Amino acid sequence: MKILALNGSLRARSSNGAVLRSALALTDATSAAADIAALPHFQPDRDAEGATPPAPVAALRHAVADADAVLIVSPEYAHGVPGVLKNALDWLVSSAELLDKPTAVLTASPSPTGAVYAHEQLRETLRMMSATVVPAACRDLTAIGAKTDPATGTVTDPATLQDLRAALAALTTAAAAPTTTPS
Ligand SMILES: Cc1cc2nc3c(=O)[nH]c(=O)nc-3n(C[C@H](O)[C@H](O)[C@H](O)COP(=O)(O)O)c2cc1C
Numbered sequence: 001m002k003i004l005a006l007n008g009s010l011r012a013r014s015s016n017g018a019v020l021r022s023a024l025a026l027t028d029a030t031s032a033a034a035d036i037a038a039l040p041h042f043q044p045d046r047d048a049e050g051a052t053p054p055a056p057v058a059a060l061r062h063a064v065a066d067a068d069a070v071l072i073v074s075p076e077y078a079h080g081v082p083g084v085l086k087n088a089l090d091w092l093v094s095s096a097e098l099l100d101k102p103t104a105v106l107t108a109s110p111s112p113t114g115a116v117y118a119h120e121q122l123r124e125t126l127r128m129m130s131a132t133v134v135p136a137a138c139r140d141l142t143a144i145g146a147k148t149d150p151a152t153g154t155v156t157d158p159a160t161l162q163d164l165r166a167a168l169a170a171l172t173t174a175a176a177a178p179t180t181t182p183s
Contacts, residue, residue, distance in 0.1 A: 001029040001172055004067035008074030008085035008118075010037050016073040016108045018148040019141060022155035023071065023106065023164045029172055031071075034063055034088070042090035057091050064097035069175035070131070071168075072122060073106045076115030081122055089125055099130045102174040104137035104167060108144040115140055136170035139163060 005024065009016045024031045038056040040046070046054065053061065064070060074085050092098050105122045107115035119140040126133050141147070147157035155161055 003031045005071045008082040015144045020073045026165045027168045036088040069102040076118035079117040103131040104171045108141040110145040114142040134174040
């Protein structure tokens with residue numbers, strides 16, 4: 001079982017990175033992180049039929065195609081999805097590697113109300129792209145600052161770790177027996 005992870009935060013001490021690291025450590029799946037910072041800005045002319053994709057785009061598409069499941073983690077910026085992550089998803093629209101791919105969305109915010117806008121926007125974009133969003137594997141984590149240790153870059157809150165374990169179990173179960181679960 002291979003999980004490809006995409007993090008919408010490029011910050012060195014990203015709390016979403018901590019969520020990603022801890023979540024993946026709770027599964028037996030092998031994992032890889034997509035280098036979405038290397039992608040050029042999405043440009044439809046470069047995505048036209050017959051066009052050779054830029055190398056980082058080809059690498060992303062290959063990594064998604066090769067994965068059994070995709071795990072997206074992200075903060076919310078100005079009530080939206082960070083541009084670097086939306087850019088990555090835009091490069092995957094026409095090539096369709098996400099089609100029917102079991103996918104989880106984990107958003108994390110220091111806010112006590114979470115990253116609700118980015119969370120819903122990501123799920124809507126993925127639905128539109130016909131990814132198989134697995135509802136039981138999705139979480140919007142609130143007040144994340146108190147639940148992580150920046151020094152180790154991991155989640156330290158036991159309840160959150162338990163919740164992440166359940167989320168990842170739902171993702172790997174869906175990947176083992178893919179369905180087109182409505183979300
Ligand atoms: C430009 C900018 C806009 C932000 N807007 C929001 C927001 O709309 N909602 C929110 O919950 N947090 C917002 N934040 C705070 C981020 O959630 C916070 O910086 C978070 O730690 C970023 O995730 P990371 O630790 O993974 O980098 C914003 C941060 C920045 C830098």
